[in-house]
Amino acid sequence: MAKKLTRRHLLGLTVAAVGGVTAVATGAYLGTTADSQPDRPSADPPRTYRDRPYWEASYSGGPVDVKPLSPGRPGKDYTPVVVPTGYTLPWKIVDGVKVFHLIAEEVDHAFDAGLRAKSWGYNGHVNSTVMEAVEGERVRIYATNRLPVATSVHWHGIYLPNGMDGVGGLTQPYIKPGETAKYEFTLRQHGTFMFHSHHDEMTQMGMGLIGMFVIHPRNPAPEYHVDRDFAILLSEWDIPVGTARPNTLEMTDFNVLTMNGKVFPSTGPLICRTGDKVRIRLGNLGAMDHHPIHIHGYHFRVTATDGEDIPLSAQWPETTVLVGVGQTRTIEFITDAPGDWAFHCHMTHHVMNQMGHEFPNMVGVKPGELDEKIRPLLPGYMTMGHTGMDMGRMAEVMPMPANSIPMKGAVGPFGDYISMGGMFTIIKVRDRLKSYEKDPGWYQHPRGTVALKASAAELDRDGIDIYALTAKAVNGAPKDSASGPGSRGHVSPTPTPGHTHQ
Numbered sequence: 001m002a003k004k005l006t007r008r009h010l011l012g013l014t015v016a017a018v019g020g021v022t023a024v025a026t027g028a029y030l031g032t033t034a035d036s037q038p039d040r041p042s043a044d045p046p047r048t049y050r051d052r053p054y055w056e057a058s059y060s061g062g063p064v065d066v067k068p069l070s071p072g073r074p075g076k077d078y079t080p081v082v083v084p085t086g087y088t089l090p091w092k093i094v095d096g097v098k099v100f101h102l103i104a105e106e107v108d109h110a111f112d113a114g115l116r117a118k119s120w121g122y123n124g125h126v127n128s129t130v131m132e133a134v135e136g137e138r139v140r141i142y143a144t145n146r147l148p149v150a151t152s153v154h155w156h157g158i159y160l161p162n163g164m165d166g167v168g169g170l171t172q173p174y175i176k177p178g179e180t181a182k183y184e185f186t187l188r189q190h191g192t193f194m195f196h197s198h199h200d201e202m203t204q205m206g207m208g209l210i211g212m213f214v215i216h217p218r219n220p221a222p223e224y225h226v227d228r229d230f231a232i233l234l235s236e237w238d239i240p241v242g243t244a245r246p247n248t249l250e251m252t253d254f255n256v257l258t259m260n261g262k263v264f265p266s267t268g269p270l271i272c273r274t275g276d277k278v279r280i281r282l283g284n285l286g287a288m289d290h291h292p293i294h295i296h297g298y299h300f301r302v303t304a305t306d307g308e309d310i311p312l313s314a315q316w317p318e319t320t321v322l323v324g325v326g327q328t329r330t331i332e333f334i335t336d337a338p339g340d341w342a343f344h345c346h347m348t349h350h351v352m353n354q355m356g357h358e359f360p361n362m363v364g365v366k367p368g369e370l371d372e373k374i375r376p377l378l379p380g381y382m383t384m385g386h387t388g389m390d391m392g393r394m395a396e397v398m399p400m401p402a403n404s405i406p407m408k409g410a411v412g413p414f415g416d417y418i419s420m421g422g423m424f425t426i427i428k429v430r431d432r433l434k435s436y437e438k439d440p441g442w443y444q445h446p447r448g449t450v451a452l453k454a455s456a457a458e459l460d461r462d463g464i465d466i467y468a469l470t471a472k473a474v475n476g477a478p479k480d481s482a483s484g485p486g487s488r489g490h491v492s493p494t495p496t497p498g499h500t501h502q
């Protein structure tokens with residue numbers, strides 16, 4: 001089998017071809033009461049721990065044959081979720097039942113302007129279909145298979161009769177190509193759940209057959225109301241550079257990390273007003289990786305899992321929540337600080353765009369005049385990686401392989417590249433916002449609130465010697481500034497181009 005060719009691999013070949021430098025490089029919940037002894041069975045075991053039953057009546061939503069309630073109405077019974085770059089599956093009401101039609105099919109999906117792949121998805125969308133309902137509703141879901149292979153749909157985390165669980169071969173026959181299956185059950189819970197193919201999962205989920213299923217509570221408490229209720233589904237792909245099919249055999253080396261099927265800068269921003277109550281529902285149906293999703297500028301509370309709501313007394317504050325494969329986590333916070341706040345996976349390889357990992361470690365290598373000497377032989381040659389992998393700009397000077405995207409980023413408000421890609425988006429919080437629908441552009445920072453280059457006067461005022469020797473200096477002072485120690489006065493601050501303040 002041909003070894004896949006990744007960008008890093010290509011770069012490595014270029015370096016190798018010129019004979020260049022190579023790599024150097026709790027027990028409390030057991031409910032023990034004061035008079036019970038651990039080595040003696042109690043005649044009357046504790047029935048409750050504080051005000052909570054020791055065992056709940058049911059872990060499966062209780063009796064299946066509950067009487068369905070009337071369908072919930074968007075805007076009246078719930079505030080619809082917002083799906084950045086995605087959409088909510090339409091439905092209709094037939095005799096009091098909410099009817100959906102899910103269509104599994106091949107989709108020519110764009111992860112970004114530069115990268116497309118023939119993927120599989122639902123109703124023309126990849127990784128970004130959200131089904132939305134209300135607790136107590138009866139739902140009927142028709143699942144049409146337009147794929148060349150059999151499939152099934154599993155309702156992940158949802159209480160239902162066993163035969164509706166969607167495990168191909170176990171709880172139902174396959175949905176064969178051209179067939180339409182009917183799922184029907186009454187929703188006996190609320191929360192953030194998911195759905196996905198449960199037949200040949202490695203292939204079918206890897207090709208994109210995943211989505212989210214949001215169930216709002218019936219008659220929710222006032223605290224449930226939020227101004228913005230976002231849903232983001234995380235996944236990961238291997239799309240070797242220049243190819244047009246996801247490689248679902250990959251087990252570790254994923255090079256396209258997505259939120260709702262997009263990579264930054266194509267992930268949609270989360271647009272909020274200052275002071276909004278915000279909920280973000282995160283789900284992970286990627287193949288192998290758990291994602292620690294991190295927020296800037298705020299902390300949030302983790303308010304629910306795909307099991308149930310977390311009681312207020314048990315919610316905990318975080319700035320990073322780990323969303324494991326197969327899990328959902330719901331977080332809530334108030335956007336009281338305006339700005340463009342990063343919201344991203346904290347695995348550093350997951351905020352890179354398309355790349356492999358076979359590139360030699362060039363960090364610290366000094367290419368000197370190597371590039372100039374090689375260019376007559378290899379036009380456009382550039383030693384890569386010796387200053388890191390900040391390769392957004394690289395795409396401007398180096399031809400990109402067909403159907404591929406730069407490893408990182410997009411030009412930001414200061415004219416510099418935002419050296420992030422993949423599983424990264426921006427929470428845009430504004431004081432005055434006409435509409436949530438329109439991207440408000442870059443945040444205009446109030447004067448004096450941006451970390452700009454320090455002025456000579458500021459350095460002098462605060463006694464900062466930029467040539468001070470540190471105990472373990474390796475490279476010494478920068479060679480291109482002024483004339484050595486003590487010449488602080490020669491440091492001339494330059495205004496940052498391309499950014500104006502209001």
Ligand SMILES: [Cu+2]
Pocket residue numbers: 289290291292345346347350423
């Ligand atoms: Cu990650």
